[in-house]
Amino acid sequence: AQSVTQPDIHITVSEGASLELRCNYSYGATPYLFWYVQSPGQGLQLLLKYFSGDTLVQGIKGFEAEFKRSQSSFNLRKPSVHWSDAAEYFCAVVSYSSASKIIFGSGTRLSIRP
Amino acid sequence: NAGVTQTPKFRVLKTGQSMTLLCAQDMNHEYMYWYRQDPGMGLRLIHYSVGEGTTAKGEVPDGYNVSRLKKQNFLLGLESAAPSQTSVYFCASKIRPGTDNTGELFFGEGSRLTVL
Numbered sequence: 001a002q003s004v005t006q007p008d009i010h011i012t013v014s015e016g017a018s019l020e021l022r023c024n025y026s027y028g029a030t031p032y033l034f035w036y037v038q039s040p041g042q043g044l045q046l047l048l049k050y051f052s053g054d055t056l057v058q059g060i061k062g063f064e065a066e067f068k069r070s071q072s073s074f075n076l077r078k079p080s081v082h083w084s085d086a087a088e089y090f091c092a093v094v095s096y097s098s099a100s101k102i103i104f105g106s107g108t109r110l111s112i113r114p
Numbered sequence: 115n116a117g118v119t120q121t122p123k124f125r126v127l128k129t130g131q132s133m134t135l136l137c138a139q140d141m142n143h144e145y146m147y148w149y150r151q152d153p154g155m156g157l158r159l160i161h162y163s164v165g166e167g168t169t170a171k172g173e174v175p176d177g178y179n180v181s182r183l184k185k186q187n188f189l190l191g192l193e194s195a196a197p198s199q200t201s202v203y204f205c206a207s208k209i210r211p212g213t214d215n216t217g218e219l220f221f222g223e224g225s226r227l228t229v230l
Contacts (some may be wrong), residue, residue: 005195034219043223092219106155
């Protein structure tokens with residue numbers, strides 16, 4: 001069965017520091033991969049997505065992610081975080097062959113140290 | 115443009131009571147989803163629908179029922195609420211997957227349900 005693993009439950013970084021959030025997926029077919037962000041008390045907002053082509057994808061708010069098939073990973077990065085980036089981040093996978101079902105990871109909560 | 119709207123936003127129930135959460139979307143999306151969000155467990159798919167009149171089970175369907183009588187609405191019902199169903203519920207929708215769409219989910223703002 002397909003699954004998504006986000007190994008880091010909570011990460012704290014200093015404002016201005018770089019960030020990398022990890023995501024590993026388990027799926028036999030070509031996946032569609034997403035990163036969503038959730039601010040407190042809000043719904044989820046799409047940051048970026050990967051379907052095919054260039055394995056480094058750019059998203060909103062200065063985020064990027066790199067798809068690495070050999071490692072089954074889709075890690076999210078940002079070169080310099082801002083206090084407003086404090087939120088919960090979710091990785092998600094969609095099956096190419098069954099595009100109706102979308103599975104989310106358990107999330108990583110990001111805190112920013114002033 | 116309202117997007118995805120969930121009602122109610124907050125509700126407190128006693129064990130054994132029933133209730134229905136309503137999700138309405140105005141984007142003419144074919145696919146609709148109900149997720150629950152619990153601390154440390156992310157979002158888990160309860161039920162989903164790929165079109166009017168069709169529904170399917172997700173990861174955690176037990177204790178819930180759904181209906182999609184109209185394309186724009188997706189109802190989530192709890193027939194006999196249990197404390198284990200205390201959670202935040204999110205509805206989401208997206209267009210039918212194809213070669214020229216992103217498959218992006220659009221989310222409502224959530225409904226917080228407490229079962230005492």
